[in-house]
Amino acid sequence: HAAAAQDAASTAAPMPDAAESSGPVTWELIQDAPEAARQAMSRRVDELLERRAADANVELAAIADDAEFLRRVFLDLTGAVPRVSQAREFLDDSSPDKRQRLIEHLLASPGHATHMANTWRNIMLPEGFAAEQITNVAGVQNWLRMQFVENLRYDRMVSDFLVATGGGDTGPALFYTAQELKPEKLASATARIFLGLQIECAQCHDHPFDRWKQADFWGYAAFFAQLRQPEMMNGQAVQLVDLERGDVTLPDTETVVPPRYPGTIDAVTDQRGSRRVQLAIWMASRDNPYLPRAAVNRVWAHLFGRGLVQPVDDLGEHNPPSHPQLFDELTHYFVDTGFDLRELMRMLTNTQAYQRTSAVADDPATAVELYAAMPVRPLTAEQLYDSLMRALLRQGASNAPAGFDNPLFDPRRQAFVARMQSRSRSALDYEAGVPQALMLMNGVEVAESVNSSNGLLAALEAPWFNDPQRMDTLFLATLSRRPNSDEQAMFLEHIQTAEANNATERTAALGDVLWALLNSAEFAMNH
Numbered sequence: 001h002a003a004a005a006q007d008a009a010s011t012a013a014p015m016p017d018a019a020e021s022s023g024p025v026t027w028e029l030i031q032d033a034p035e036a037a038r039q040a041m042s043r044r045v046d047e048l049l050e051r052r053a054a055d056a057n058v059e060l061a062a063i064a065d066d067a068e069f070l071r072r073v074f075l076d077l078t079g080a081v082p083r084v085s086q087a088r089e090f091l092d093d094s095s096p097d098k099r100q101r102l103i104e105h106l107l108a109s110p111g112h113a114t115h116m117a118n119t120w121r122n123i124m125l126p127e128g129f130a131a132e133q134i135t136n137v138a139g140v141q142n143w144l145r146m147q148f149v150e151n152l153r154y155d156r157m158v159s160d161f162l163v164a165t166g167g168g169d170t171g172p173a174l175f176y177t178a179q180e181l182k183p184e185k186l187a188s189a190t191a192r193i194f195l196g197l198q199i200e201c202a203q204c205h206d207h208p209f210d211r212w213k214q215a216d217f218w219g220y221a222a223f224f225a226q227l228r229q230p231e232m233m234n235g236q237a238v239q240l241v242d243l244e245r246g247d248v249t250l251p252d253t254e255t256v257v258p259p260r261y262p263g264t265i266d267a268v269t270d271q272r273g274s275r276r277v278q279l280a281i282w283m284a285s286r287d288n289p290y291l292p293r294a295a296v297n298r299v300w301a302h303l304f305g306r307g308l309v310q311p312v313d314d315l316g317e318h319n320p321p322s323h324p325q326l327f328d329e330l331t332h333y334f335v336d337t338g339f340d341l342r343e344l345m346r347m348l349t350n351t352q353a354y355q356r357t358s359a360v361a362d363d364p365a366t367a368v369e370l371y372a373a374m375p376v377r378p379l380t381a382e383q384l385y386d387s388l389m390r391a392l393l394r395q396g397a398s399n400a401p402a403g404f405d406n407p408l409f410d411p412r413r414q415a416f417v418a419r420m421q422s423r424s425r426s427a428l429d430y431e432a433g434v435p436q437a438l439m440l441m442n443g444v445e446v447a448e449s450v451n452s453s454n455g456l457l458a459a460l461e462a463p464w465f466n467d468p469q470r471m472d473t474l475f476l477a478t479l480s481r482r483p484n485s486d487e488q489a490m491f492l493e494h495i496q497t498a499e500a501n502n503a504t505e506r507t508a509a510l511g512d513v514l515w516a517l518l519n520s521a522e523f524a525m526n527h
Helices: 002-008 035-055 066-078 084-092 098-107 110-124 134-149 154-162 167-178 183-195 214-224 275-283 290-304 324-336 341-349 364-369 381-391 411-421 434-442 444-450 467-479 485-501 503-518
Strands: 020-022 025-027 424-426
Touching: 035 324, 035 341, 066 084, 066 098, 066 110, 066 341, 084 467, 098 110, 098 341, 110 134, 110 183, 134 167, 154 167, 154 275, 154 290, 183 214, 183 290, 214 275, 290 324, 290 341, 324 341, 381 411, 381 467, 467 485, 467 503, 485 503
Parallel strands: none
Antiparallel strands: 020 025
16 A cells, blocks of 8 residues: 555645745745636545445445535534524525535635644643643644635645644644653654654554554654754743754664654655754655555544544555555545645535435444444534534633633643543543433533523513414524434423413423423434
């Protein structure tokens, strides 16, 4: 697969006559992909997936209805469920191209940039780091958010990230301090995140299952050996400097290991710029076959629940992709469209594969594995909190300093995410079920809102609503769909019984319905 990856990355090099310059290399600006090429690639994705499913005698799931698609694409592209008005507008729209238009709207929205920044921050920083360095972590998120707002090339974003010096770009500089500026930690983290390689297994000995030797690991770590952090006064921003001295040695020896790019044999002899600059140039060059494949795999996993290579950060030769030809062609497309993450998401969300239902009666595990149906995934802690706040018409509190418009400064959000993390391995990978349900049942956010004089329930007391309309609104706010006939009849009976006993009991009955919807598996899952 390395040869295919090398070929796929063959056009990745920054061009000498590029239109824009930043950092150690010059860059071509992203150009919008032709609509015909995008549609052709979407069809090609479906063709390859359908062929594989047919070979396995697995039936393709039906296309999801509008409500299922609406909720899924909002969660995947913006990190929260749609507002009632957005859900109602989309569901009532009869235009044949409304899904395509919605995707375009969401990708251009501020919520998309914020969600992508949140997603990549969780990938880049160690678990629990936010609690210790909240202001600096917010700097990471703000820096990432601007990359997505401006839709910068992914290879440029990575290159700029690697050569961060602090001061005005404190966000990416914090990544280095989070890894304690240790070459071995930085090598392991950057290889996993940007190259999709688990080379840390070769830190102490040759990798038992992959090509990586101990000298490969330490040759890569050598790029970070000359990095230092000057002494700082209290309150100063994180700053980094690259010295002209500093080497790594093989463990328990005095053998100095010169810098060497992953997958190459010869040591780096070019001394132009710092070692980090040299690494950044290689990272964005045609000589690096790993960067585009790792990015494609992460985007695919973000949208489809699992990577074409799983785990997403283990693209070694010992771990081939489930759909090799599809992976190669997607990598070509990503490179040919200028390392444009937004375009990759646009093309993939317009496929029939992405828009299939998750409701499969027979052997759903196999259908999901072959992408013949969409998976059912638990919401991340951030998605759950942000969807709760949106559904309940509540705003999170913020103690952000001037210049920071950032959800990380919402103390309730921090506490909620921390509670979710305490029940799991990470904010992005936790087990749904009883702990999550109990948290919601006992959560102050829900309890206050169900008994609140403001928010969603208060809005439903407006005299122009009748009870069926109130029921519609509760379902649209939480599940992004309207109730079916059985649900409508059951919940309306509950409300009308309460009203018959006491005219003031309607709000309490509506609160019961809201409580039930928020504690349903349907609300807690992306399906």
